[in-house]
Amino acid sequence: MIKAFLLDMNQKDLYKLSSMLQHTGKVNVIGMSAYPENVVDKIVLLxxxxxxxxxQLPGQQGMxxxxxxxxxxxxxxxxxxxxSKQHxxxxxxxxxxxxxxxPLEEVRLGQSLERLHKGS
Known part of the structure; x- marks a missing residue:
């Protein structure tokens, strides 16, 4: 099972992604946040x-x-x-x-999970 952390300032998108990932049966969402502040320490801990x-976080915070x-x-x-495709x-x-x-699509998210599997 893949352990995932999600960061998205849009709460609706955050919960949609979490639901879609958990629904696959391949991903365990172990943490998520809508706030970029102090999130790196939380990710390192988990x-x-x-x-x-x-x-799409304020300034260049996502990068x-x-x-x-x-x-x-x-x-x-x-x-x-x-x-955005800009980055x-x-x-x-x-x-x-x-x-x-x-907007997220199940088929595209499934392709992403396949890439994760190949990369691990």
Whole structure:
């Protein structure tokens, strides 16, 4: 079972993603947050296998969170779940496993989980 942490400032999207992931039977959501402040320490403490991260956080906080988490947990896999394509090149330069655009679709999320499985 994949242990996941979710970070998205949109509560509706956060709970939708959590529900979709748990429904697959392959993912255990061990933590989630709508607030980027102090989230890196929480993620490091919980040691998830994957971070599902929305980059649409104030300023550049989404990218900063991704970089800090990768520094502290080099083996963590990160999946970007966002509304914009604008940071796709940055994401792949950072060795991000997948870049999923909202609105979330079950088929696309399933493809992302397959990539996680291959990467582990």
């Amino acid at each position: 040691q998830p296998d994957v971070l599902f991260l929305d980059l 900063v969170v991704a970089e800090r988490v990768k520094k502290k947990l080099p083996d963590i896999q990160i999946v970007i779940v966002t509304e 796709a090149l940055w994401a792949f330069d950072q060795d991000i496993v997948d870049y999923v655009l909202k």
